[in-house]
Amino acid sequence: MINVIGLGYIGLPTALMFASHGVEVVGTDTNAELVAQLNAGKTTFEEKGLDQLFADAVKSGIRFSTEYVSTDTYIVAVPTPYDKQSKKIDSCYVVSAVKQVMEVCPKGAVVVLESTVSPGTIDRYVRPIVESHGFVIGEDLHLVHAPERIIPGNMVYELLHNSRTIGADCPKIAEQIKELYSSFCQGEIVTTDIRTAEMTKVVENTFRDINIAYANELAKICRCDGMDVHEIIRIANKHPRVNILSPGPGVGGHCISVDPWFLVGEYPGLANIILAARKINDSMPEFVLERISEIMKERGITSVSRIGLYGLTYKEDVDDVRESPTLQMLECMERHLAGGIKVFDPWVKKDLVPNQYHDLDSFLADVDMVVIMVGHSQLRENMDILKGKVVLDTRHICKLDGVYYL
Ligand code: SAJ
Numbered sequence: 001m002i003n004v005i006g007l008g009y010i011g012l013p014t015a016l017m018f019a020s021h022g023v024e025v026v027g028t029d030t031n032a033e034l035v036a037q038l039n040a041g042k043t044t045f046e047e048k049g050l051d052q053l054f055a056d057a058v059k060s061g062i063r064f065s066t067e068y069v070s071t072d073t074y075i076v077a078v079p080t081p082y083d084k085q086s087k088k089i090d091s092c093y094v095v096s097a098v099k100q101v102m103e104v105c106p107k108g109a110v111v112v113l114e115s116t117v118s119p120g121t122i123d124r125y126v127r128p129i130v131e132s133h134g135f136v137i138g139e140d141l142h143l144v145h146a147p148e149r150i151i152p153g154n155m156v157y158e159l160l161h162n163s164r165t166i167g168a169d170c171p172k173i174a175e176q177i178k179e180l181y182s183s184f185c186q187g188e189i190v191t192t193d194i195r196t197a198e199m200t201k202v203v204e205n206t207f208r209d210i211n212i213a214y215a216n217e218l219a220k221i222c223r224c225d226g227m228d229v230h231e232i233i234r235i236a237n238k239h240p241r242v243n244i245l246s247p248g249p250g251v252g253g254h255c256i257s258v259d260p261w262f263l264v265g266e267y268p269g270l271a272n273i274i275l276a277a278r279k280i281n282d283s284m285p286e287f288v289l290e291r292i293s294e295i296m297k298e299r300g301i302t303s304v305s306r307i308g309l310y311g312l313t314y315k316e317d318v319d320d321v322r323e324s325p326t327l328q329m330l331e332c333m334e335r336h337l338a339g340g341i342k343v344f345d346p347w348v349k350k351d352l353v354p355n356q357y358h359d360l361d362s363f364l365a366d367v368d369m370v371v372i373m374v375g376h377s378q379l380r381e382n383m384d385i386l387k388g389k390v391v392l393d394t395r396h397i398c399k400l401d402g403v404y405y406l
Pocket of ligand 1: 116148149150151152204205208212245246247248249250251252253254255256314315316325
């Protein structure tokens, strides 16, 4: 039996996937409301294929609880934020989860950490906890790092098909956990040591952050010299070894906008491109604000309250708003005491920000200018609804006449 600790964006689909492939699973989360919702038969966020997976897992007997259970295998998938001052990982959730596992686990148990952590976290924070509970690592308790790699929006498919990394102290345990993940994972499963697994995961997300930063920097360069960045990228990408990503309003989510900071925090003075990329991506919401202000002047729009931001989530067709560029932009406006801008997102049902609409028609009726912050399918499939509006499209998805881009 496995006990999956943390039933958020990663833990829940992972627990469901194991259960629906015949593994006995108890999912544990300290959030009683979340556990109650799962026990009532409802998933806690929207994701393609998740409801079906949930139904399959329930049929296979998955259980949800606020209690940790005594078993031989734990999978920990709790958040790993970073401290905004020091830029270092805030390992409080990992530490707390491991401590609670230590209270209930028997000798011989394997604790697998799926959460993304900065290199050295397991040595620095996890091993001492295990040892302080009287376990000898490698003899009566085993640690594994198996970082998740799935992309929100396509999680179920990627859980099944992505390659995985299993980092362990000894090959025997690595093989044992590899076999466990093979119950559902059809991708290649690579085994290595724990530090390499930690570093690899952070390096992957940092690679993407740097590449997005390059596209964003090009957008700024092209804007200042009157060139069309999208056309330039389109043509450059015809080169067999060039694949420039898309500029946008910034980088959000709990992964790519966070993990590179782990390297900056761990290796100050060495992580230079990484730091520059972070700064470029973090500057994009402000760049969008500058574009809005230029366009307002050009089009004679005098009040911010006639502007509408389409999209609050960090990217298209997900309901996750963590670190979203729209939220970053609203924060920046607040610092400059400019309120009144209107916001709509079909994926966000709760009231999160001032002047948020839940009905697209009323939102459109109340604004003269729409800023496309997120390219949800709802809009991609109905671009004509923006006819007659001034449009700033930060995602380059709208082909209507007269649209402004970054
Ligand atoms: N973005 C751009 N331009 C692009 C691509 C993305 O501006 O060309 C923006 C998105 O709009 C979003 C942000 O970057 O705001 C990140 O989105 P994403 O789709 O690139 O990635 P995430 O954060 O949803 O998921 C990433 C993935 N990592 C990599 O692709 C290397 C995923 O595989 C990881 O599992 C996930 O982080 C994670 O949990 O670590």
